[in-house]
Amino acid sequence: MQLPQIINSLLENDMYKFSMGQCIYHQFSAYKTTWTFKCRNTDVVFTTEMVEEIKAQIRAYCSLRFTEEELNYLENVKWIKGSYVDFLRLWQPRYEDFEIGTEADCGLTIETKGSWLNTSMYEIPTLAIVNEVFFRMNYDYDRLYASFRERLADKIQKLVDGTYCLGNFSEFGLRRRLSAEAQELAVQELVAHNKDYKDSACIGTSNVYLAKKWNVTPVGTMAHEWIMCTGQGNHKHNPAYSNWYALDAWVKEYGVLNGIALTDTITTDCFLKDFQLTYSTLFSGVRHDSGDPFAWGEKMIAHYEALGIDPKRKTLLFSDSLDFERADKLRKTFKDRVTVAFGIGTYISNDTCEDPLNIVMKTTACNGMDVAKISDTPGKEMCKNEEYVDYLTRCIQWRLEHDR
Structure with a gap:
């Protein structure tokens, strides 16, 4: 790695990942998901050097484990249960779940595939790594x-x-x-x-x-x-x-x-x-x-x-x-x-003298099937299958018109 390690604790994740993770562990542990990275900025390019640094940082992230002090902290969150904490005691990120390449217009592709329990936890650390690598290596x-x-x-x-x-x-x-x-x-x-x-x-x-x-x-x-x-x-x-x-x-x-x-x-x-x-x-x-x-x-x-x-x-x-x-x-x-x-x-x-990145990493498949978000802002959806987006949109519209 050229840069200092960016993610240094498995607690360095958003709280909703643990809130959802507990539900996934107890109710949906067999689910499999695919997550896809997208850079919405049209004028951003990740160099080969940046991509290699991102790979190295993600490998370093995958070497982390929860400490007992961190697990004790989580167990004291009012809604977190001991059974989920015991699972996290054994849990570790897997670099094998990542596919990282350079084929996109922005120069960076990332997909993660595997159990929902695993891949859900990767989204936020991955985006934090991508963002920090870009700003440290592209600017002063x-x-x-x-x-x-x-x-x-x-x-x-x-x-x-x-x-x-x-x-x-x-x-x-x-x-x-x-x-x-x-x-x-x-x-x-x-x-x-x-x-x-x-x-x-x-x-x-x-x-x-x-x-x-x-x-x-x-x-x-x-x-x-x-x-x-x-x-x-x-x-x-x-x-x-x-x-x-x-x-x-x-x-x-x-x-x-x-x-x-x-x-x-x-x-x-x-x-x-x-x-x-x-x-x-x-x-x-x-x-x-x-x-x-x-x-x-x-x-x-x-x-x-x-x-x-x-x-x-x-x-x-x-x-x-x-x-x-x-x-x-x-x-x-x-x-x-x-x-x-x-x-x-x-x-x-990330309010600086340079514009921030607009990067996301979204679920694009679950159990081998397309999934999509149809938000209240047109254009924010992200799905690999336009036919599925059309199907989902029609399902929503039918319900709004007929479900009284």
Whole structure:
């Protein structure tokens, strides 16, 4: 490796990977998935040297094991069970699950194939590695880090002087961070200044390693993969009912704990068909990740009210491409009607003098079958089979028009 090791702990993953991982272990351990990397930037090229460094970093990541201290920390998370921790005591990443090449227009292809238990855990560390390798090897990193520190200080000052009042927010930037040291600095500084903010509080981070190190809450429930695989990974299921299968399995695992549901995997309108009184009562709130957040917030409040549920008892967690200005506007709009919280990623973890990468790694197959996300923002779906996207879209549309 030319660079220092980027991922140094298996806890260096988003919390929702462990939340979903426990459910996968207990209910879907036989499922197999394929994950595919995509760089959405059209002007980005990964050199052969970068690709070799990415391979070396992923090999190093695959050599890691959980320590007993890390496992004890996980077991003390309220909803994590000892049986899953015992599994993690034996678990290790497998480099053999990775296929890394140079065939794409951007110069980098990555696929992971294997058990859902394994491949789900690879997404976030892989993206963090790709991102940090690119920014360290493509730019003057010291210049970027200096601009990052300057912009972070400005963000903190605007929370201190009340320019922005966010209420509770968490840092969600591991997958696209400038570097490990940049993300840690951001979490450390944002939390250290909580006492100085007028009406804001950084209450946690999605990065479990940093949550443990800086004694803040590890934040994260479910991602799109959960709804895609539980709903579309069984050919007997109608994929327009994916949310029902996902919510049902989640409640079986957690009851009323760990209950923030993701709404937009196959559109929020279709989600609401299944998010009726039982699930709306059991889940403590919902997360926004695509589409107009203001329209979504109004839709969710109206949904709760129509069910006779007081929206003030529920949380709307916004997490789509947020900066402090947008979060401030959202809170002003909704704070007197519902509990508002934010998960803020790239704007915190990779705000520099250069544009961030727009990279993703998505589930593209489950149990040998195509899977897809049809979000509230057109064009965000990622699937290898356009015919399947058309089929899924028609299933959703039929249900919206006929399922009363």
